[in-house]
Amino acid sequence: MLVLLGFVLLARQRQIEILRDLQQEGAVSVTELAERFDVTDETIRRDLAKLANGGQLVRTHGGAVLSESAQVDAPFAVRQGANSDAKRAIAHAAAELVRPGDVVAIDASTTALELAIRLPPAPATNPITVISNGVGLIQRLADRPGLRLISTGGELDRTGACFVGSIAEATLSQFACSHALLSCRALDPRRGAGEAGPSHAAIKRLMLSISEQSHLLADSSKLQEKAVCFFAPLDRFTTVVVDDGLDEGRRGELERSTARLLIAPRPSAAPAATDPSGA
Structure with missing residues (x-):
């Protein structure tokens, strides 16, 4: 039984790496x-067949290509490993916006998870309250002192490892937050922050509406992605935090579209985040 379990785990890890x-x-x-x-x-053919049956790839002669549905919304475990240096840099810069006593709404994105584990320490007498629809985020922070954790609950989206739907939305609507800290599936200087589907967009739109300040966390690869729907224009956010992988043209587009653009350097660049606006 232990051998079989190990085999299943190895197969699943292989399939995640293939994706x-x-x-x-x-x-x-x-x-x-x-x-x-x-x-x-x-x-490998068995791995590809399993992933093809789940709609995540299309078999070809001698291999496979990514399916259209997988291009829209990859599993959380796959997204977590992508652009990790940029996500950590953005998370580090964004975490500095939060203070003890704040009430923060954090979405279920992989960048938000990196942010959550970098939240500043807070005393038990003045904790940071974190409200999230992310399954992994709640699990990761469960044993950390100085945080008050609230899960939205709701309908489980297994691919996104998050809760969505009317129950999650009803939970969020009860709160007043200091900050909303959100990521996105795609970033468009003209149309704003986009998502993989309406249920995800609805959660993020609601987090924005209940928060005094809102911050979009988006690595530069998001400018190359496509979204099914958009949930907010960029000037709706107090701050847009991106990594330093932008070319000058893209950076200029974002500066013209946002109230405040915060550039977070990756480890190979400067050690601290910089604010082009001078704020």
Whole structure:
């Protein structure tokens, strides 16, 4: 039984890595994957068949390509490994916006999870209250002192590892927050922050409406992504926090579209976040 469990876990980890490769490259080869994971071609074919049955890829002769649905919304575990340096830099800069005693609404994005684990310490007498629809975020912070955690509950979106729907929205509507800290599926200087579907957009729109200040956390790769729907224009946010991977043209577009653009340097760049607006 233990051997079988180990086999299942190894297979699932392989499949997550295959999806990461597809997100980055767009296509994979059976032969190359078999060499990488030191398994047989038949083992990789079984992995690809399982992912194809779940609608996450399309089989091709000798490999697979990413399905259209997977391009819209990749599983949380896959997204968590993408652009990790940029996400950590953004999270570090955004965490400095939060103070003890604040009530913060945080979404279920992978960038928001990086932010949550970097929240500043707070005394038990003046904790930071975190309200989130993220499953992983609540689990990750469950044992941390100085935080008061509130989960929205609701309908579980397994792909996004989050709660959505009317129950989650009803929970959020009861609160008044100091800050909303949100990410997005896609970033468009003209249309704003976009999401993979209406249920995710509705949660983020509601978090914005109940918060005094709102901050969008988006790594520069989001400018290349596409969204199904948009939940807020960029000037709706108090601050837009991005990494330093922007070219000058894109940076200029964002500066013209936002109230305040905060550039968070990745580890290879300067050690601290900079604010182009001088604020």
